[in-house]
Amino acid sequence: MSKEVLEILEERTQKLNRVLGSINGSEKTPTIIAFGGIHGNEYAGIAAIKRVFERIENESIPFQGNFYGVTGNVQALTEKVRFVNKDLNRVWNNETLLENKSNPQDIEDFEQIEVYNTIKDILQSNEGPFYFLDIHTTSCHTDPFITISDSINNREFSSNFKVPIVLGIEEFLEGPLLTYINEFGHVALGFEAGQHDDPVSIDNAEAFLWSALLAANCVDKNAFDGTENLQGSFTCKRKMKCFYEIKYKYTIKEDEEFSIIGYYENFQRIRKNEKIAFSNKKVVRANQSGKIFMPLYQKKGDDGFFIVSRISSFWLLLSKFVRSFKMHALLQIFPGVRASKDVDYALVVNPRTARFLATKIFHLFGYRKKIFREDKWYFIRRDRKISRFI
């Protein structure tokens, strides 16, 4: 990286508060890293992280392990916009930038390098297990929910929270931060706390953080008042603790005029063929029944809406079973499926000979992400060995 770029980075780091707070407690493990404001119009995470640090300090709450709060897109937060040049939560597949092979071009490139270096420092100077928490808010009104990549360690940790858990998001979004972190085997949960400007979203985000610290045994529930009812303190209309899977995403194209018809709450039931939105004044209908998920009510962003459906407990148990016994090797006995020569977590699938194998089978065995390259599908396994970094 050029001297000029290093100087700019240095100057920005001094000016901006990248690390919101840090605690090194009585034990060496675990280490919790919470992000707020990866999107600059979402302040709830920042406010909640600050509240938790303040309370730990003011009440001298005994703490085991380490806890860090990290600011996301500082510049976009200052300008109160989702992002300045590009979405900081869609850039984590840009390996050339992270490996110092290209120079930063715009604001978000600088933001990404700083966030990356901060994570790297934390990983190198602390003991695992590491739990990454990324707090967001949505443009629509919603009860809080969690999004995860579909790995068994993510499922287990997210089961500590009485909110809906949506898995499989990594198949529909390119380059989110948590998917990138998951590739190194760490637990990584996204928490959507509610609507952007609703003050309740901060309360929800705070309840989520305390619940995470309790679940990771960083704080003892007897150590301070108010934790008994913490799980109940998420402001949910419906208490739904179940797993959902993303079935469909409507992507808004460049220059497309898109608006949702009427008002949908998150997780509201929709029927097949229901009129959902206008795209360039033409009606967009639901291609399947299910629940509408994250309908877009803001200008920036290109995910129009998603459709999710509930996953049965049987499927969850079965997939846990086949993954625990590392039965994924079995998939290679099917014609047209072979192990990748380069990495041990990918399968190469010939779409012609393996046509009969449904994507659902790959999901069951823990292969979520699909990449199409040179006439072949590459299925990437979500459960990974822990490697410190990056």
Ligand SMILES: [Zn+2]
């Ligand atoms: Zn967000």
